[in-house]
Amino acid sequence: MVANQRMLSCEQVWREISNYVDGDVDAALRSSMDEHIRTCTRCASVLAGARNVVQLYADERMLDVPAGFSQRLEKRLARNATGSGTRWSSWSAWLVPVAAVVLIAGGVLLTNSLTHGRFIRSYHAEPGNRIPADLVVVVSDGSKIFHVPGCPFIHDKASERTMSAKEAMQDGYVPCTRCLRQYLKTGLSGHSAAEVAEGANAEAADEPEEFVSTAGH
Amino acid sequence: MSEPSIALNNSEQAVTREQDLISSVQRGQHELFYELVRPYERRVYAAALAILRNEHDAEDAAQEAMLKAFANIRQFRAEARFSTWLIQITVNQALMRRRRERIVPMEGLDDRREEESEYAPRDFADWREIPSEALERKEVRQRLAEALATLDRKYREVFVLRDMEQLNIQETAEALGISVASVKTRLLRARLMLRDLLAAGWEQGWFSRLPFEKGNKPW
Numbered sequence: 001m002v003a004n005q006r007m008l009s010c011e012q013v014w015r016e017i018s019n020y021v022d023g024d025v026d027a028a029l030r031s032s033m034d035e036h037i038r039t040c041t042r043c044a045s046v047l048a049g050a051r052n053v054v055q056l057y058a059d060e061r062m063l064d065v066p067a068g069f070s071q072r073l074e075k076r077l078a079r080n081a082t083g084s085g086t087r088w089s090s091w092s093a094w095l096v097p098v099a100a101v102v103l104i105a106g107g108v109l110l111t112n113s114l115t116h117g118r119f120i121r122s123y124h125a126e127p128g129n130r131i132p133a134d135l136v137v138v139v140s141d142g143s144k145i146f147h148v149p150g151c152p153f154i155h156d157k158a159s160e161r162t163m164s165a166k167e168a169m170q171d172g173y174v175p176c177t178r179c180l181r182q183y184l185k186t187g188l189s190g191h192s193a194a195e196v197a198e199g200a201n202a203e204a205a206d207e208p209e210e211f212v213s214t215a216g217h
Numbered sequence: 218m219s220e221p222s223i224a225l226n227n228s229e230q231a232v233t234r235e236q237d238l239i240s241s242v243q244r245g246q247h248e249l250f251y252e253l254v255r256p257y258e259r260r261v262y263a264a265a266l267a268i269l270r271n272e273h274d275a276e277d278a279a280q281e282a283m284l285k286a287f288a289n290i291r292q293f294r295a296e297a298r299f300s301t302w303l304i305q306i307t308v309n310q311a312l313m314r315r316r317r318e319r320i321v322p323m324e325g326l327d328d329r330r331e332e333e334s335e336y337a338p339r340d341f342a343d344w345r346e347i348p349s350e351a352l353e354r355k356e357v358r359q360r361l362a363e364a365l366a367t368l369d370r371k372y373r374e375v376f377v378l379r380d381m382e383q384l385n386i387q388e389t390a391e392a393l394g395i396s397v398a399s400v401k402t403r404l405l406r407a408r409l410m411l412r413d414l415l416a417a418g419w420e421q422g423w424f425s426r427l428p429f430e431k432g433n434k435p436w
Binding site: 014015017018019021022024042045046048049050052053054055056057058059060061062063064065066069070072073074076077078080081 | 247250251255258259260262263272276279280283284287288336337338340341346347349351352353358361362365376380381383386401404405408409411412413415416
C-alpha cells in the first residue's frame with residue numbers, strides 16, 4: 001500500500017526528525033516519514049523522545065532564576081534608569097546644557113531689564129566722578145556723605161568740616177543726592193553752590209529728611 | 218469548546234496591554250518599564266546563562282540587557298515581537314561580555330566536526346513520555362538543567378534560544394550570527410542528544426518518584 005512512496009532509511013528519518021517536529025517538512029516527506037515511523041519502533045522512540053524534549057524544555061517552569069533575582073533587577077532599573085529623580089537616559093542628557101544656557105541667558109536678560117534706565121542702588125552710592133576735584137564740600141560725623149556748604153541735609157552740623165571733593169571721595173564719602181544733584185544726574189551746570197543749596201532747600205520742604213529720594217524715576 | 222476562545226482573548230488582551238505599556242514608556246512614563254519587562258525576566262536570564270554559564274555573570278548581563286533595552290526603547294518598532302527584541306539584545310550583551318572577558322575559549326576545531334559526524338540515537342525500547350507534571354518537582358527540573366549543561370556550547374545556545382526562548386530559526390540565526398542551516402543542524406543534534414540523556418535518566422530512575430495522579434500514570 002506504500003509501494004508508490006520512496007522508502008526512507010532510519011538515518012534519513014533521524015536527519016529530518018527535528019524539522020518534522022517543527023512542522024518544517026513538505027507534505028511528501030512528511031507522509032514518507034509517517035509511513036516509516038508507523039512501522040519502525042526505534043524511529044518512533046526517537047520521535048517521541050524529541051517531542052518530549054521540546055515540550056519539557058519549553059515549559060515556563062524550566063526558567064529558574066536565582067533567589068532575589070527580580071528584586072535586584074527592579075532595584076538596579078530604578079537606580080540606573082527608571083527611578084524618579086536620577087534618570088538621565090541618553091536621549092534626555094542634552095537637556096542639561098540647554099537648561100544651563102537658558103538659565104544664564106535668562107539671568108542676564110533679567111539683570112539688564114532691572115538696570116536699564118534706572119538704578120537698583122541707592123543714590124548715596126553714586127560715585128561723584130563729575131564733581132570738580134577742588135570743589136569745597138562739607139562733611140560731618142555720623143554720615144559718609146559730603147555736601148555743598150549750607151545743604152539742609154547735613155547731619156550733626158556741630159561737627160561740620162570742610163575739605164575738597166577729591167579728599168572727601170578719597171576718604172570714602174559719597175555725594176549728597178540733593179545738593180550735588182547737578183553733578184550726578186541732572187547735569188545742570190553754571191549754578192553756584194549757593195543756588196544749588198537753595199534748590200535743595202526748596203526740595204527739603206516737601207520731603208522728610210530720612211527719605212531716600214527716587215523722584216523723577 | 219469555549220476555553221480556546223477565552224485563552225485567545227486573554228492573550229489578545231496581554232498583547233494590547235503590552236503595546237500600551239511600550240507606548241507609555243516611549244512617551245516618558247519610565248516607571249512602567251519594569252512592568253513591561255517583568256514577564257520576560259526569566260527568559261532574559263536563561264538566555265544570558267546559556268551563553269555565559271555562570272549565574273553571577275548571567276544575572277549581571279541580564280540586568281545590563283534590560284538597561285540597554287530601556288535606553289533604546291524608542292527604537293523598538295511594533296513590527297517585531299517585544300520578547301524577541303529583548304532576547305536579541307540579551308544575547309548580544311552576553312556574547313559581547315564573553316568576548317570581552319574571554320570566558321570561553323574559541324571552539325574552531327569543534328565547529329568543523331559538527332556537520333560531518335553521523336548521529337545514531339541510542340536504542341531505548343522502553344522510552345516513555347515524561348509528563349509535564351513532573352516539572353513540578355525541583356529534582357526533575359534540576360536533572361533537565363544538568364542534562365542541558367552537558368551539551369557543547371554551540372548546541373546549548375541554539376537549543377535554549379529556539380526551544381526555551383521560543384525564537385524561530387531565522388531569529389536564532391540572527392541572534393547568534395550563524396547560518397540558518399547551522400541552526401537547524403545544531404538544533405537537531407541538541408534535541409536528539411537531550412533525548413538520549415533523558416531516556417538514560419529514565420532508565421536510571423531520575424523520574425521514578427513521580428506522583429501518582431488520576432489519568433496520568435508515569436509508566
